[in-house]
Amino acid sequence: MTELMAELMGGAKKMSEVKRKSHLVEVKPGVYGFTDSEEAERRIRQELANLYRQNLELWQKIGHGNSSLWRETEALIRWLENAKE
Amino acid sequence: MSGLVERFGMWLVRLIVGKLPNFAKVLEQVLCEQRVSQIREHAITFMLECLRHQLVTLNARLTLTDLRANLMLLQPNGNLRMVYTSGDYSLMEKQLEWKEGIGCCGMAWARKEPTVTDAEDTERLPPSHKRVVQHVQSVLSVPLRRRTTGEWIGVLNVDALKPLEQSCLDEPEVRDVVVRYALGIELLL
Numbered sequence: 001m002t003e004l005m006a007e008l009m010g011g012a013k014k015m016s017e018v019k020r021k022s023h024l025v026e027v028k029p030g031v032y033g034f035t036d037s038e039e040a041e042r043r044i045r046q047e048l049a050n051l052y053r054q055n056l057e058l059w060q061k062i063g064h065g066n067s068s069l070w071r072e073t074e075a076l077i078r079w080l081e082n083a084k085e
Numbered sequence: 086m087s088g089l090v091e092r093f094g095m096w097l098v099r100l101i102v103g104k105l106p107n108f109a110k111v112l113e114q115v116l117c118e119q120r121v122s123q124i125r126e127h128a129i130t131f132m133l134e135c136l137r138h139q140l141v142t143l144n145a146r147l148t149l150t151d152l153r154a155n156l157m158l159l160q161p162n163g164n165l166r167m168v169y170t171s172g173d174y175s176l177m178e179k180q181l182e183w184k185e186g187i188g189c190c191g192m193a194w195a196r197k198e199p200t201v202t203d204a205e206d207t208e209r210l211p212p213s214h215k216r217v218v219q220h221v222q223s224v225l226s227v228p229l230r231r232r233t234t235g236e237w238i239g240v241l242n243v244d245a246l247k248p249l250e251q252s253c254l255d256e257p258e259v260r261d262v263v264v265r266y267a268l269g270i271e272l273l274l
Binding site for chain 1: 189192196198199201203206207208257260261265268
């Protein structure tokens with residue numbers, strides 16, 4: 001029973017390691033990078049840009065702030081939408 | 086006596102402002118920059134606190150005391166050093182400088198990509214660094230750029246006193262949260 005448990009535990013550990021390694025790339029021992037770093041940053045930037053866009057549209061609709069604030073927010077949205085160079 | 090000193094002080098300020106018209110403007114600018122700097126410090130520290138709280142809600146095995154966050158900025162000598170912190174960092178940790186390629190922050194800085202390290206990397210650190218941070222079991226670092234110029238200026242670090250298996254700093258969901266905060270902090274720098 002104990003052996004079976006140990007085997008199961010070992011199996012579980014291996015499974016978790018496989019899961020962990022599947023989205024990681026080992027740069028050197030003990031140091032890992034993510035396989036989807038660029039895509040993730042682009043996605044997160046776009047999510048934030050969409051949020052700011054919604055905010056800006058609401059501000060313009062209800063007349064919150066002024067044209068200077070809106071221009072600044074537009075610039076921020078453009079910066080967020082620009083992918084990592 | 087104090088009234089006399091006060092009157093002399095006011096006379097001196099009037100004299101300087103009168104003789105040097107730009108002095109008032111420069112003084113105003115310096116005071117304004119100091120205030121902006123204070124506000125920035127409060128805002129970034131608050132964001133680091135929020136980041137820790139959010140990461141703890143993602144992982145039931147972590148408590149706030151297990152998790153710390155800091156922002157390192159590039160120093161004139163080319164090394165990275167903590168400037169803003171949230172969590173229990175020792176003075177020695179705060180004063181430690183990191184070269185490119187050393188530690189998780191140094192690797193993230195070298196790669197210009199989010200990077201994770203575990204206790205194995207801590208073991209390989211130079212003795213001067215290992216002695217100070219040997220209690221750190223896992224780290225996630227995300228490099229930061231200045232929004233206005235696009236230049237790389239620092240690294241946002243989250244470290245845990247528990248190994249990767251428990252801290253889960255290598256999980257994409259955790260990375261996404263930290264990258265989101267890194268983008269938010271970039272807006273303040």
